[in-house]
Amino acid sequence: MAFSGGYVFSAVISDKIISPLQSVNPGGAEKVDWDPATKTAFVITGEYTDDKGGQVVAVDYSNGYDQGEVVAEYYLEGDVSDVRVSSKGLVAASVFDRDTREGKVEFFNYEAGELISRGSVDVGFQPDQLSFTKKGHKLVTADEGEPLDFYGSDEAGQNPPGSISIIDINNKKPAKSDVNILYFTKNNSYYENNGVRMYGPEKSGNNKFARIDLEPEYVGITGNKTALVALQENNALAEVNLKKGKITGVFGLGYKDWSGIPFDTTDKDDGYNPSVKEGVTSARMPDGIDTFKTKLGGKKQILFISPNEGDGRVRPDDVNFEAEAAGVYSYGTNSTGAEIDSFVDPLNLIETIYIYDQAGVGSEGDFEAEEGDEFFITKKYGVSSDDEFWSDEVRAKDLEDFGDVSNYDSQIIAEGRLKTLADQNDPVTGNMVGFGGRGFSIHNNEGEVVYDSGNLTEEIAAELGYYPDGRSDDKGTEPETVEYFSFGKKKNKRHYIAVALERCYNNGDEDELGTIVPIFEVVDINAADNDDRVKHVATLQSPESLSPEGLLFVNDSKTSGHMFVTNEVSRTLDTYAISQADLG
Template sequence: MRKTTAVAAALSVALTGTAAHADEHADGTPLAPLGTYSTGAFDQAAAEIVAHDPRTQRLYVVNALAATVEVLDISDPAAPVKLFDLVAPGVRAADGSVVEEGAVANSVAVHGDTVAVAVEAADKTDPGWVVFYDTRGNALNAVRVGALPDMATFTPDGRLLLVANEGEPNDDYTVDPEGSVSIVKVNRRPAAVTQRDVRTADFRAWDGDRELPEGVRVFGPDLSTGEPGTPGRVARSLEPEYIVADTAYSAHVVLQEANAFAVVDLRTAEVTDIVPFGVKDHLEPGNELDPSNRDGGIDLRGVPVYGMYQPDGFDMYRHRGRSLLVTANEGDVRDWDGYSEEARVKDLELCEDSPRLRPYLDANGLTTADLQRDEALGRLTVSAAEGLREGADCHDELYSFGGRSFSIFTTGGDLVFDSGSEFERVIAEENPDFFNSNHTENQFDGRSDDKGPEPEGLTLGEAGGRVYAFIGLERVGGIMIYDVTDPAGASFVDYVNNRDFSAEPGTPEALDLGPEGLTFIAAEDSPIPGTPLLAVANEVSGTTTLFRVDL
């Protein structure tokens, strides 16, 4: 494990003009690994999402490889022990269906004595299930939900379970289910839930009279039938990824590929609004990135590219009476056999008189051919679906996937804070030999052309009266820690990477690879009285690691 507290203060001053809160921890590590449970499965998505039950001091970890949820005893967090599995296939649902063999567990949530597991059908375009268990591991019930249920969470009071039904197309793009949110009335009695207790919030209104806000991406093949009452282009295109229930009455849902989020009224089971995240200008000072894995070094620079935030994991908190979204800006691309928006800059036709590109080219004495060289922007992955000049087949603008950052937004979509280029700058200082490495191999600069460190998971936690964001970097690994107590003045605290680059990925010595799901365990809920913990599930190494939080 390596840490960068000394770097933290210098970078915070250089990039934000304020001193880092990490100065208080200059002699200690704010995030220290305590213990790890390993499945022994490498690059098989064997540890994805993690949920904590404070009553029993158990972790519930999604093992997609085995299509189960592994239950770990963490009463001694230095030595997590597996107790048993939650197995979904064979469970009979309230509608008479049976969870089939080949079904895949995608998410898990815990509230009180109830555990809920989102289960994808063997054919992901078919409706999935939510399976309910008690905390002893007994299957209690199941209900049908939408296609590809990818994330599940309870409302704060535990009365409702919310499920993000992503509704991805099949690989040929001949079948594309609609995206939706299932709202399941649990009322803390999961065994009594019937199919009538499942309501669906969909996006069909935007196929009708409602106008879609500018900046919400709807693209790709349109498989709508046009028949009354069936989902249209918008309902099929929008794919809910992640949900946070900020109150018992409302929830916010990230629509990752669309670069937007939706607001759901839980009382009426209606999507009341869709809000675009907007884009990040990588020409602006502080927003630099390294756009090439063929430039022979670490080269963070301003380039004429817009980054689509496209967050995956996010969390919410309140500051001075308003709710805020804190997002991990991973980026995601539609890339199927039947349709792909993915392209490299060198493979696009660029408009020679582009109002966006031409000033940059002229100021730097470049041609479009120069810009498309591998060591410039040629290798950068961008969307072929965005930036096309109307009525022509050349690109006026370039749009890359993800922000290589974390952000704080208002519920109206206004940007309060973005970490800019700080993630890549910290990694360059901390571990320059493996800058922007991938998670399946130790490499230098391997992911610079494609989303960089790729922030994916995020959770918030309070310690010492302050609020912190913990952001997992899927590719190079590690956890970025920021103090977000003052959202407009959020500051970098530390970067801790429990990965050993001297060991070969796939061996136990390599430690944690590919952090996916993060859960903060508050001091009052911790197995170590008075000490908060962070639980991190790592999908590539198949490990779940518990960290002690000293902030």
């Protein structure tokens, strides 16, 4: 299904700016959760660094939301991807081995300013995001199972399976909790008939390809019975019955039709210069989804919000050598004492590879490089680029390699910059498919789109001087995650959505810092006009932060609360006070 285009957005952009009360640097900030009993925010720092694992950090706000203070930290062996606190106060963090992607969930109690380990349970490969049920009896993990370094080569076992783990929590002994790992076991045709995108080097002749291709990214739990799980690279969503412990459905999220909606597809035009393109759609590919209940078609329904970031299936962009200057280099397993760099071969893990800044010295051969070029070098495969073995991304200019491009939009072909899905472009119809919806959409419980923001997030970013033109050819503002919150009760309830725009920054700042998180009100999801369904009401703006990764809203009363924003690049945790009066 595709959202109908054919119009230009005319939505009003609010000039209301909300600044943070405080910005804390806990050593990294990717995801956050909140314990109301202790007034503590728990933050994870992410990747394994400096021979230490990722961290879970406790930030105490008992003296006020503008007085956050780091009071405890706990190092874990591996990359940490998420943290959640149950309604019973149990802290859980997802962690995985960066080489094998083997995953587990670590449990903690927070007592007297200290994080105390309660042990761990094994889950699927590369657990990404966690969600507790409302009563804290179950914990669901989206186990992404991303490809390893040699994905697309002839090395075996480079694509661990994606899965969804359901943990029945034993609160007295969390390490004894039961784990049920769900895999995608149906034949390829089932998923493809339901609109799921599957594309990879192992697909040919593999009727159970879905088991390794589907990549769960994010979990949204509705009540205590159902979980919705985003399958980002597959442009799809899975539904899980938590009581039965089964995946009950998987459906695609369709392609956004850009007909009549202007957007910018080149990073070479020195700014935001949108125009209408013909025959262009894009795969939504959401990351951090959220859910809420409202009336649709006269009855209460659960709707889910899709931040349409876009994310391709490529070999991991790990590199082991960057050229400091243009020239001819050589590499080999021989050391002369004149090498400029060395590292253990990432494939055989035995031999050391040495790099020389001149030709003919290294025993394995020569290669040319420009300043700043990055390479992944092994003895077996030689000097490779970061996407040498596999990529499903292709630039518009490179479509000529596949044949006639006369049916495609001439402006995009002339620019040659737009990044598209290699498996989705159609030279006969001229349909060109990009990555990500450059905004957010709201879907009903069957996956159908009931609202799409069109180019609104890009217009907001441009209006504020935060548009990332360097990403115009890629995925634009890249909405990373969303957070639903509400004010009021029952008939007077007002619904809001905050959208974290990962790639935006203050164009006037010499350090390219600055974070914006637009807030929208769902006014009338049943309105005939798309622009009357949702409106922009305010924007959170932090001048010293960069790259929002996680959002969390905490209600303090029926008409006020606080938003936490974790910023991956600046490694900061921002807090904002928000009241209904602020949002009109």
